[in-house]
Amino acid sequence: MNDLLTAMAKVCEKYPVEEKRLVVPNYQTGHVLCETLSQAGVGWVNLRTETPTGLALQIAGDYLAERHITLLDGYLTRYIVEEIVQRLQERAELHFFYKQKANRGLAAAITTSLMELREYNLTSSSLLPDGFVCSEKGQDIKLILQEYERYLEQQSLLDSSGLLALAIQLAASYSSEDGIIYLMPSFVQWTPLQRKLISSLAGEKLFTLPVDTLQENQGKSAISFYHAYGITNELREVLRRLQARRIPLDQVTVAYTNEEYVSAMYSLSLTLDFEFTVFEGISAFLTGPGRTLQGILSWVNSDFSTRVFSNLLQSGDLVIKPAGAQNEMPPIQAVRLLRAAGIGWGKDRYQLLEHYTQELGTEQAQQFNSLIQSLIKQIPAENNDGYVPFGDFCRALAEMVQLLARVKDDLDSIALTVITSCLKGIGELSSLEMTVEEAVDSLTDFLKKLKVGGSGPQPGQLHLSSYRNLVWSGRPYTFVVGLDANSFPGSVRQDPVLLDSERKKINADLPLSVDKLEDKLSTMAEALASRRGELVLSYPSFDVVENRELFPAPLLLQIYRQIKADPLLDYSDFLSSLGNPVGYTCGNADPLDEVEWWLCRNKKGELFDQVVVSNCYSNIGSGQKALNARQLSEPTEYDGALPVDIARSLSSEIFSCSQFEYLAGCPYAFFLRYVLGVQPPDEILFDPSKWLDPLTRGTLLHSIFCDFMRKLKACGERPDKEKHKSLIQDIAQHQINYCKQMIPPPSKLVFQREVNELFDCCYVFLAVEVHRDSEPLFFEVPFGLGPEKVAKAGCGLAWPISLDLGDGRSIRFCGIIDRIDKIGRDVYCVWDYKTGSARDYGEQLYFNKGRQIQHALYAIAAEEILKKEFPGRSPKVKFAGYLFPSVRGEGREVVRPVANRRKLVDLLNTLLEIMEKGTFVASHEGLQCHYCDYQLVCDQEAAVKKAKLLFENRVVRRLDPWRRLQQYV
Template sequence: MNHLLTEMAKVCEKYPVEEKRLVVPSYQTGHVLCETLSQAGVGWVNLRTETPTGLALQIAGDYLTERHITLLDGCLTSYVVIEILQRLQERGELHFFNKQKATRGLAAALTASLLELRESNVTGSSLVPDTFVSSEKGQDIKLILQEYERYLEEHSLLDPSGLLALAVQLATSYNSEDEIIYLMPSFVQWTPLQRKLINALAGEKLFTLAVDTLQDNQPLKGHSTVSFYHAYGITNELREVLRRLHAGRIPLDQVTVAYTNEEYVSAMYSLSHTLDFGLTVFEGISAFLTGPGRTLQGILSWVNSDFSTGVLNNLLLSGDLVIKADGGQKEITPHQAVRILRDAGIGWGKDRYQLLECYTQKMGNEQAQQLNSVLQSLIKQLPEENDEGYIPFGDFCRALSEMVQLLTRVKGDLDSTALTVITSCLKGIGELSSLEMTVEEAVDSLTDLLKNLKVGSSGPQPGQLHLSSYRNLVWSGRPYTFVVGLDANSFPGSLRQDPVLLDSERKNIHDELPLSVNKLEEKLSTMANALASRRGELVLSYQSFDVIDNRELFPAPLLLQIYRQMKADPLLDYSDFLSSLGEPVGYSCGNADPLDEVEWWLCINKAGELFEQTVVSNCYSNISSGQKALDARQLSEPTEYDGALPELDLAQSLSSHIFSSSQIEYLAGCPYAFFLRYVLRVQPPEEILFDPSKWLDPLTRGTLLHSVFCDFMRQVKARGERPDLERHQILLRDIAEHQINYYKQMIPPPSKLVYQREVNELFDSCHVFLTAEMQRDSEPLFFEVPFGLGPDEVAKAGCGLARPISIDLRDGRFIRFRGVIDRIDRIGWDVYCVWDYKTGSARDYGEQLYYNKGRQIQHALYAIAAEEILKKEFPGRSPKVKFAGYLFPSVRGEGRQVVREVANRQKLVELLKTLLEIMEKGTFVASHEGSQCHYCDYQLVCGQEAAVKRAKLLFENRAVRRLDPWRRLQEYV
């Protein structure tokens, strides 16, 4: 037994049946200590655990009940302070803090200082402003403290310090029926009020329990071994703990791991799930790590992203949410919900969730109806922003409490506890807070709360590894102890003064207010007591390299001190200590058994056996398939892994398939992309993604401008007028505004600034269009003329062909096309030209690029279609399309026009036959140029650079005859 347990045993032996109260910081602490005493073979009866707060409630409980006073939850204190700050700033009563906004950071710093003042029983009335380095600062803190006291009184609240102060007042009249013996560990740093209360109750019946101490010149007592190691990063440091336990066959419930840094809690918690072992954490884990915590975090991210469906989809797929249909009996699966949201085309924006209702009515989907019902009810609960962009924070918290309660999938006891803690905290804030803030501020505030909220605290349990802060290590009596995180940055850390109450001010205010140097000494003392109390095996470690920040870390001075003690040599320095450690522990398990599959693969790799095909292929068939593809791509001839398929018989396909010009141009751009899109029919998800810098994507912008230009030209032609800037500028702007408003409803802009910028660009494009039209000599005749799209489209447009056009390939085959001609103009008697609007850049439409290797054949195909349409519209005449081309009526296109004279249709037939030959031979190899890759949807599929490099090698190898049609295609400039 250590000295603390020995002292307890002596008291229990001296007073075996008398009532004894062990006063410790928490009930859990006392339970662990009493249990450890029993495990050491010491019997005891009538020994109860108490805390200062528990004692205070025993004394003041009736007083509080009679006056309907409730205790202020610790998580709510900073919200009370920030509300007081905001109120005082609005009234102009602050002078020192008047230039600083009432932020979470300022409120947190002030809250910590105010609580320290109250723990020393310093009141607002007793605080003297002149004791501060600035009297204005002192006056402000005095005022804030007085307002805090007034707030508690007005709301019938009492914080822990207030409860202790009240109990101290009532203790003189508090009579206990029995003589009670009080036991108190000597090393606990009690606050002045706590110490006053304990002394007032215990009097002469207080036994102070001494503990082991770590002497400068004496080695640690009671340890069979003391060892050290260092590691690459926190995770490897913790993995080494588990490796040593596994190698030594040490049961988990014989081990305590103490940490100095909160990062170790989340890392160990993650390892416990990965490696499936039991873990208890004395201080509990962050609510962020639980299902309800992740749900709240996801909801906050969703709200903060302007209700982006992308964020909501991630939350749905996480498995932390549950959405029930049929009155809560049938669950909508995450993938069903994601598919519904994508198909509804919401994207982002609270108002756009109305599209889900439209989708539900259109599709009659039962799951969509239930999802819509759930999401609409959630959105309606959230408060609306006022004209200044603020929301009532209390209402926001109450709504979030309901949402978390409704949506969280509870997977175990920890989630159940976390759900209770989180929702009660949110409800508490909702009842207290009258703050108004922006959505972003509210989200940030609650994110901070969630980070600091702990749940699931537990003492050591059978069969489970115990994790504890070094501050609570002294209570545990397990025989194996690992202390991790002993780098100089983590322990003892740097000496920092409180930013609100400086040390010089603390000395003047109250002689028991802790100074920064006292806090550092308290850390060192606590660690020394903890280490001195250990019995059995002790292992001390630190991360010598931070893998996140990519920097070296140095050991804490404490490690050198212990090393000197172990070697009985006070002259040893850090170089001696570091050389004794050897190589740092890394990702490989070395000679030990691997903990998991990852470590096993690392060991295999280290042994040089990773690239034995049987090892990998036996475990991962997909990797084996990938290796087969890599090997095939090294061959001189293209294989199926390059897109080379068996030859195809297109005779039947040509008779049934109707092409569009864009399909043929797509094939000419990259056969492999064509194969994925049109043969395998692999389509990228059509998701509307939030981009804070962009409203409309190029395709949508082009569709909008096409509609504007078409409507405008139809109206001008119906009036029998020619486009004119002065006469038609307002008309064109009105048409554009109508289309812009329509798209604004369909796709909400990310911000007013982005919206206005793009609207101005659209208006500028309209101006470019109208200016160019004034200079055009041709007579606009028909607009948005369909062919091959059926009679309904022809009726809607007023002209066109219901059937597709058919082009004779002069080898017994025909190829059919469909499409929509943007406009047909008349340039003379029975002489016409065909135009297609392009709203992008004219860079790729050079004067010498008539077909551009098959990537620009629309003008030639549409010229043929236009002639057939004109013959139908003007029976008995012989209309000819002399020119076809492209108009660039936008700011980027600068109003340019690219004209192609319609001639040599035999060359078009040969080009089409070449493209069909590529399909017939099944040679869907990627383009060797890579010029289309930047705009391609399939970069992740083909590997882009690797595919282009491979295609170049095959293209340049003239022995590869399968690519001859592709080589010929490059000649059609």
């Protein structure tokens, strides 16, 4: 036993039946200590754990109950102080802190300092402003403290320091049982109020329990060292050593120096399937309810983005069970509903989900809509100044987490209770108003610091503890991790609110920054000295995140010198004694999991054949097969090459003109989209700098131009720049307003900028039309899209156009012609609006290698439509072209005369041959790659590189059609 347990054993032996009270910082500590004493073979009775707060409640409990005073939870103090600071700033009563906004950082710093003053029994009446470097600062601190005290009094609240102070006042008249023995660890950093209360109750019956020192402990425990490549490997080495020696997990304590080790151990426990306890608890962030709350906060902060909410739905942390539903709704169905509704983002736009689910009419969809609408309504709306009531916001979140969070185990159950209780507590207390972003940041910061599931050592489980609480554990095997110089002792800064120079003047007992550093060192020394059995000290010698080397803490060199009994040893001696850092492989030890097994085999050179890996991991095998195939000198199915018997059926489909051009642009992209049916996600994405994507913008302008020209046609008027400017403006504004409802702009500034650009396009269009000689006749003319489209347009063909290509081959195609103009008797022209740049539409590029054939195909379609509209006539399309009515296009017209249809037929035959041969290899030029929707699917650089090799290799006959296509300029 160590000195602490030995001293306890002596007291229990001397006073076997008397009541003994072990006063410790918290009840969990006392329980662990008493249990450790029992495990050491010491029997005891009447030994009860107490805390200073518990003792204070015993004394002052009746007093508080009679006056209806409630004990304040510590986590709420920050929100009280934040509210006080905000109110004082609004009233211009602060003179030092008036420039700083009452944010969570300032509030947290002031709260920490105020609570420390109260722990040392300093009140607003005893605080002198002259003790501060600036009297205005002292007056502000005094005023904030005074307002805090007033708030507690008005709300009938009492914080822990106030409770201790009250208990000390009442202790003289408190009648406790005689003969109670009090035991108090001497090394605990008690506050003056805590120490005074314990002393006043115990009197001469107080026994202070000592702790070992490193010098006294020398030789009482076997000490060893190692270093590791990152903290995960550092923890893995702990587990490897336990596995190698068959040491039970419940014989081991792992002490850490920073919080990263808790999350790293948590991840390892999930991967390797073992259980562990954490003395301080784990971050609520790591639990299901914690992730649920964080997901909801992200959703709200993203302006209710459906993408963010979809990620949360698919995380597995939510229970999607609307009221009245028998079973949970599969997440993928919920995500599809959100995407199909076209919401994108914006709280108000979730009405689109209601309209969409009503159209669907299914019970499940309507139930899901009811759930989403109820969630949306719970979040309080912003007022005219853009603020929300923080209390209402927290209460709404508590209800949402309670409803949605999935509870998978006991830890999740505890976390759900703690999180919802804290949110409700803040909600009941806070009257703050803040922006949604500030509210989200505040709660995110709170959630990061919130710990749940704290526990002492349990049977069958590894125990994880901060080095500050290591002294309480008595397990025979101890690992202390994270002993790099950055983590321990690390750097200690002055309190930003109460400087060291001010602390000396305010109260000589207030700890200084140097005291905090010494406290770290002494606490670690006491923890290490208390160890019996085996002690292993380690540090990460490399930070894998920051990609930099780390150095051992000075403490490690100090201990190494003691072990070797040589004070002249330096860091080079210590580092050389450590050998190589442990890494991702297990060396000669047994691997912890499959990954380590494979890494070890590979490192030893035992994996000579990829087949071994492929047989065990089919996905890796498939990937390796694809990789090998792409290295061949022939196109394979992994490059987009299909068997001919499958590919032949493709040419019988009905095509749009854009599909032909898409094929000519990149056959592989065509293969992914139209053969395999791989479609990009159909969702509206938030871009803070952009409202409309190019496709939506083009569709909007097409609609504006069509409505404008139809109205002029109905009135029998020709475009006039002065007369019709207001008309096109009104049409554009109406269409823009509708588009705004469907797609919310990210900001007023972006919206106005793009509206101005749209109006500029309208003015360019009007200016071009004023000087046009032809007569606009038909607009948005459909063909091959069914009778409904024709009826809506007033003209067109319900069936697709069939074009004979010779040798028994034909194609069918469909589309919408933007405009047909009359330029003479039975002579017409076809126009297609392009709202982008005219850069790729040069005078010499008639077909542009098949990427511009719409004008030729639409000319054929227009003649068929005109024959139907004017029976008995022989209409001819003289030319077809592209109109660029935008600022970028500068109103340019690109005219293509209709001639040499034999060449068009040859080009179409070539495109069909590409399809029929099934040769969907990527374009060797790679011109479309930058704008391609399949950049995540296609390895652009490798695909284009191979395509070039295949194109240049004339032996590869399958690419002959593609080579011929390049000749159609």
